[in-house]
Amino acid sequence: MERKLLVSVLLIVSLAIGCQSTEQLTEGQSKTEIEQKSATPLATMIDTSEVFSANLTGFALYDPETNEMIHSQNADRYFTPASNTKLFTFYTGLKLLPDSLKALEYEVRGDSLIFWGTGDPSFLHPDFGNDKVYKFLKSRDEDLYFSDTNFDDELLGPGWSWSDYQYYYQPEKVPFPIFGNIARFTIQEIELRKIAETDSGLAVSPKYFQSYVDETGDREEFLHRGMANNTFLYNQEADTSTYTIHKPFHYRPEMVTDMLSDTLGKTVEYVDVERSESPEKIYSIKSDTAYKRMLQPSDNFIAEQLLLVTASELGKPLNSRSVIEKMKEEYLDMLPQEPQWVDGSGLSRYNMFTPESMIRLLEAIDDEFEDEEELFHLLPAGGERGTISSWYGPRDDGEEPYVFAKTGTLSNNHSLSGYLLTKSGKKLYFSFMNNHYVTSSSVVKEEMEKILWYIRNNF
Numbered sequence: 001m002e003r004k005l006l007v008s009v010l011l012i013v014s015l016a017i018g019c020q021s022t023e024q025l026t027e028g029q030s031k032t033e034i035e036q037k038s039a040t041p042l043a044t045m046i047d048t049s050e051v052f053s054a055n056l057t058g059f060a061l062y063d064p065e066t067n068e069m070i071h072s073q074n075a076d077r078y079f080t081p082a083s084n085t086k087l088f089t090f091y092t093g094l095k096l097l098p099d100s101l102k103a104l105e106y107e108v109r110g111d112s113l114i115f116w117g118t119g120d121p122s123f124l125h126p127d128f129g130n131d132k133v134y135k136f137l138k139s140r141d142e143d144l145y146f147s148d149t150n151f152d153d154e155l156l157g158p159g160w161s162w163s164d165y166q167y168y169y170q171p172e173k174v175p176f177p178i179f180g181n182i183a184r185f186t187i188q189e190i191e192l193r194k195i196a197e198t199d200s201g202l203a204v205s206p207k208y209f210q211s212y213v214d215e216t217g218d219r220e221e222f223l224h225r226g227m228a229n230n231t232f233l234y235n236q237e238a239d240t241s242t243y244t245i246h247k248p249f250h251y252r253p254e255m256v257t258d259m260l261s262d263t264l265g266k267t268v269e270y271v272d273v274e275r276s277e278s279p280e281k282i283y284s285i286k287s288d289t290a291y292k293r294m295l296q297p298s299d300n301f302i303a304e305q306l307l308l309v310t311a312s313e314l315g316k317p318l319n320s321r322s323v324i325e326k327m328k329e330e331y332l333d334m335l336p337q338e339p340q341w342v343d344g345s346g347l348s349r350y351n352m353f354t355p356e357s358m359i360r361l362l363e364a365i366d367d368e369f370e371d372e373e374e375l376f377h378l379l380p381a382g383g384e385r386g387t388i389s390s391w392y393g394p395r396d397d398g399e400e401p402y403v404f405a406k407t408g409t410l411s412n413n414h415s416l417s418g419y420l421l422t423k424s425g426k427k428l429y430f431s432f433m434n435n436h437y438v439t440s441s442s443v444v445k446e447e448m449e450k451i452l453w454y455i456r457n458n459f
Contacts, residue, residue: 042455045450046071055436058074059073060075060356060359061429069359076336079354080349081408085351087365088361089303089307091368093306096314101122112143113145116147117146118308119175119318121180121301125180127293128289143267144268146257168182173305185247189241191239192238221235296379303344359430376419388405388407388416400421402420403421404421405420414441420452421456
């Protein structure tokens with residue numbers, strides 16, 4: 001009797017402790033954490049993925065209409081964002097830049113015109129076709145002088161790979177870009193198809209047939225033998241292909257003045273002169289034009305220069321860090337996790353953001369546009385344009401893109417953050433961040449595409 005009573009007491013105590021532990025665990029969890037553990041088809045797809053299990057993967061899916069985080073996995077953890085960083089630069093431009101980019105600041109002092117760069121990337125850039133500044137400098141009667149005393153930054157960003165200095169995707173940050181800071185080399189490859197030659201003549205075996213090769217043959221075939229003879233008509237074939245190699249050039253102020261003198265057909269000299277507090281200004285391309293060029297092909301040069309243009313617009317020395325600090329203090333305090341943000345392009349591995357913060361940034365960007373089509377027009381579109389032209393597209397002819405998002409890729413890191421339109425008409429925000437994989441990025445993208453397609457059809 002006593003043993004039965006003791007067992008009953010222990011059972012009751014055990015159940016009480018178990019209930020208390022469960023209650024405490026539930027109270028300690030956020031709604032997101034509880035939803036994450038629920039066995040929804042979406043959660044199961046992600047949790048059982050061999051690809052995501054081998055990576056560090058973060059994912060967040062948010063419905064702005066209901067203010068609900070639909071799914072969250074490692075969404076409060078920091079990831080290397082790569083070019084997802086350009087969304088921060090984009091938001092910076094939306095908040096701090098006017099409709100057009102400031103191209104030059106200048107002062108006329110006697111018979112001299114002194115000008116300072118603003119970081120504007122468009123001057124003589126082949127992809128913009130804007131010659132406003134060129135015509136201005138060309139038409140002036142004053143002696144021209146260039147100064148870079150307003151530049152207060154490093155040529156390469158913090159955490160950039162030093163060995164990538166010679167590749168097109170890592171041009172230097174400079175106060176006065178010209179030709180996109182790129183030298184373009186047209187390469188011509190000529191491939192010649194012919195019979196090999198030896199010291200004793202053409203490489204023919206048996207050697208007897210050397211004398212039967214007719215190099216004056218007029219047939220189209222490379223090597224042809226007539227049906228009723230042993231004459232081999234021989235035509236060498238040459239195939240020529242042409243392509244362009246882009247190489248960044250190293251900034252020196254004297255080089256800028258030499259290039260300007262050559263291009264303008266008039267002398268431009270360098271001078272070490274500080275500008276006044278209120279110089280004259282010239283504006284060039286529309287800001288939206290620069291944003292589109294930055295976002296769709298993921299142009300690192302445009303992204304870095306936009307931060308310098310922003311510094312100039314604020315009346316500051318040209319310095320990326322000062323703009324980033326201003327944004328963090330005044331416009332990014334709403335992010336759930338503080339961003340570790342160091343450059344404009346995402347070339348640096350020092351950048352660290354969370355999927356949750358990316359969702360909040362996407363919401364802030366969306367709020368800047370009354371018409372979502374204007375926003376979507378600037379972004380890469382799945383299956384249609386930009387860096388996702390070959391990914392995340394509709395499966396049937398005639399259907400519109402459903403993913404509008406920014407990619408981010410460094411070796412072993414790939415992210416995609418943006419907007420997803422579902423079949424039912426919803427607009428969702430998502431951030432997919434993958435770090436530390438050792439497979440091809442295509443393997444990761446294929447798995448991401450499965451998830452996004454499922455969301456498109458089921459939400």
